[in-house]
Amino acid sequence: MRSRSRSRSPPIPQFPLILSFPALNLNEDITQVKYEIIKKFDVDRLHISDEVPIADGTYRFIYIYSDSLRAKLDSLKLILEAVYPERGTGEVNISFQNLIDPNSIIKHCSRGHGGTIQILPEIKGFPERQAKIVGRLTDIEKSIKEIHGFSIDKRPSPEPKLSDLDKNSMKFIIPEDCVSKFTGRGGVFVRRLKADYEVEVKIMNCQGSPCKDTDNIIALSGKHRHVKKSIKQVVIQILEALDVTGAPEQTLKVLIMSAHVKELIGPQGSIIKDISKKSGNAKIKVLSDSETEKNQEFTIVNIDGSSESKQAAACKVYEVLYKGEKPVPRPNSPDEDELKIFVSVPDQYVARLIGKNGENVKAIMSKAKCKISFQKAPIDELRSTEGEKVRMCYVSGNSYSISKGVKLLLEQISKLESI
Known part of the structure; x- marks a missing residue:
């Protein structure tokens, strides 16, 4: 029986280098190049997709996975030589994280480029954006190096200003060291958040008071009810990121408009005291005074307490400050305290976790009083270390039932691994 030691999670892998070429330009030689790259360089995996129809033609995607930027760039050179053996001009599309402001890609990477760089429209079903690069191969290689390096080294939205923030968005502050853990491998948490709650997520580098230069802002926007439902999941992910990265401070930080401070505090502190009481006695501190409210557009609100009280307090702050559409009464409305999390499960065990006619997963749900569902099929980009x-396995319920459900799932996985 294998022993397991509790250790800190491994570092989040780099965002893969994702290229796409017109399908007609890729011939059988590219397969030989693939094996040469894997043999020659420090590349974990190289995947070449089938033909994908896009607005202006049919393309094939090449995914290069490695924690070494040098290995990916060396692989790029071999691929360009195989696709364009005459070393003249060509065209390549490169993918970048959807969290990054496309305008900053053009601004940062087009200087000194002899060809053209164009941001392409979003592709339905693809989580990343693409930039088309046309020109001499030397210019293409240089631009891909700059764009990909920019994607993995810079924070999403590289030159943000607080004044650019949506005034009605829910904003959290998180240390820049925790951003990659928050977004998840390849941005999987943010993509899932968008899909499950229909919200927009922007992550920005803080500049100027009241934030520190080493802070980032997470801004949630969308329909009021959608943002409200997503807040608890976001808070859970923030707190986990703070814990795993060993951040010295576990305080949840919310950024609000300075003009809203009095509205949040209420007459003689009545509103903020009520929020604290209804959220399990969370400690809420507004880092503001009359002078701050005059000179700063935004103010920080610190929330301390248990994980559950931080989640509840953040939701209440949003409810007080951002009035949404009037809810339509409906019978048997779901419990407002219901949470939803997701965990990754080895694909090889999913069938046995579910059991014949779902009997195994039903037994876990019955014991834990929670709901459990599994992703229909694995996504190729999602892999274990x-x-x-x-x-992805989705577990919903209150905090106690989720905790018990996850514990039972992990126990079953451990048993299957020992067989």
Whole structure:
């Protein structure tokens, strides 16, 4: 029986280098190049997709996975030589994280470029954006190096200003060291958040008071009810990121408009005291005074307490400050305190976790009083640190039932691993 030691999670892998070429430009030689790259360079995996129809033609995508930027760039050179053996001019699309402001890509990477760089429209079903690069191969290689390096080294939205923030968005402050843990591998948490709650997520580098230069802002926007439902999940992810990265401060920080401070505090502190009481006695401190409210557009609100009280307090702050559309009464409305989290499960165990006619997962749900569902099929980009396929498992309920449900799932996985 294998022993397991509790250790800090491994570092989040780099965002893969994702290129796409017109399908007609890729021939059988590219397969030989693929094996040469894997053999020659420090590349974990190289995947070449089937043909994908896009607005202006049919393309094939090449995914290069490695924690070494040098290995990815060396691989790029071999690929360009194989696709364009005459070393003249060509065209390549490069993918970048959807969290990054496209205008900053043009601003940062087009200087000194002899060809053209164009941001392409979003592709339905693809979480990343693309930039098309046309020109001499030397210019293409240089631009891809700059764009990909920019994607993995810079914070999403590289030159943000607080004044650019949506005034009605829910904003959290998180240390820049925790951003990659918050977004998840390849941005998986943000993509899932968008899909499950229909909200927009922007992550920006803080500049100027009241934030520190080493802070980032997470801004949630969308329909009021959608943002409200997403807040608890975001808070859970922030707190986990703070814990895993060993951040010295576990305080949840919310950024609000200075003009809203009095509205949040209320007459003689009545509103903020009520929020604290209704959220399990969370400690809420507004870092503001009359002078701050005059000179600063934004103010920080610190929330301390248990994880559950921080979640509840953040939701209440949003409810007080941002009045949404009037809810339509409906019978049997879901419990407002219901939470939803997701965990990755080895794909090879999913069938046995579910059981015949779902009997195994039903037994877990019955014991834990929670709801459990599995992703229909694994996503190729989602892999464990050992490279195995994983599937997302969704667990919903209150904090106690989720905790018990996850514990039972992990116990079953441990039993299956020992067989």
